Amino acid sequence: MVRVSDADPIQEYLARLSASLPARDADRILAEAEDHLRETVSAALAAGMTEREAQQAAISAFGSVAAVVRAHQARPRHLLKGRTAKAVLGDLFLSAWKLGGLGLTAIGLSGVVVQLMNITLGRAFTGQPPAGVRFPRADCAYWMAAWTGTHTCAQAAMLEASSDAVFLRILGGILGVALLEAYFIARYILRRRGHDPGVLLAGYFPVLAMCVFGAGALALTLAQLTGFTVTAGPGTYLSGAIVAAVVAIWYGVRARPAIRHLRRGWADHVGAR
Secondary structure, eight states: OOOOOTTOHHHHHHHHHHHHSOHHHHHHHHHHHHHHHHHHHHHHHHTTOOHHHHHHHHHHHHOOHHHHHHHHHTSOOOSSTTOOHHHHHHHHHHHHHHHHHHHHHHHHHHHHHHHHHHHHHOHHHHHOOOTTOOOOHHHHHHHHHHSTTOOSHHHHHHHHHHHHHHHHHHHHHHHHHHHHHHHHHHHHHHHHTTOOOSSGGGGTHHHHHHHHHHHHHHHHHHHHHHTTTOOSOHHHHHHHHHHHHHHHHHHHHHTHHHHHHHHHHHHHHHHHO
16 A cells, blocks of 8 residues: 655655556556656656656656556456456456447437437438338327327328437437446446456457447448338438447547557467467
8 A cells, every 4th residue: 555645746646546546456557657756766866856856757757647547548458367257257247237338328329310310301311111111000090199180101100200219219328328327336336445347358348349339330321221120211220320330430449559459469379370
């Protein structure tokens, strides 16, 4: 445990860093950070700085606590190395929890996109069933009773689909936000108790999220282009594909360190053969 000393800025810095790091990695990272900081201080003292100036300069050069933690999290590590089965399963559970929350939140955002399409492009763009689609009579009767003033089943189905695509998706998005809030609370409690994995899937969670949302965007696009299971207007699948693609791109940017790590590992593996 790092003790905070008012007379030693480096000890204060190390204490803040210790509180921000996962317990299982803290000792190693703190030892490396302290060695680096003390070496930098020694060099600065030799250059004529005062003790306080040298310490502040060393901390500034090393980077803020947040920057150091982010850099540590961007170094993918082996998922199984030095970990118990319980820790690995807990990591997988948390990853699935976060991914599920993100997926539902993305569905909610696609509902917002549908609403914007309803306003700008008209309800037919999101709800109009393709030619030849037939609906059960019971469904038609229900929709026409709900949407008074409609004269055909297709018109009622269009209004129902364009409305449901907004309401039901936003409802799912609210559930997704609640799941994410619960997830972050759980991570906070685990971190306080020293059981938090620090980095989900050893740093490879962004790669997983990029693949999942990228596959979702591709599947929705292909479904719309081929007409597979399509019973509403093009905006229904297009809205989901847009949101999924944006999330995939976002995580693709964040996944670059892990992808570079995978490439290096693959190159080393091929070179060793």
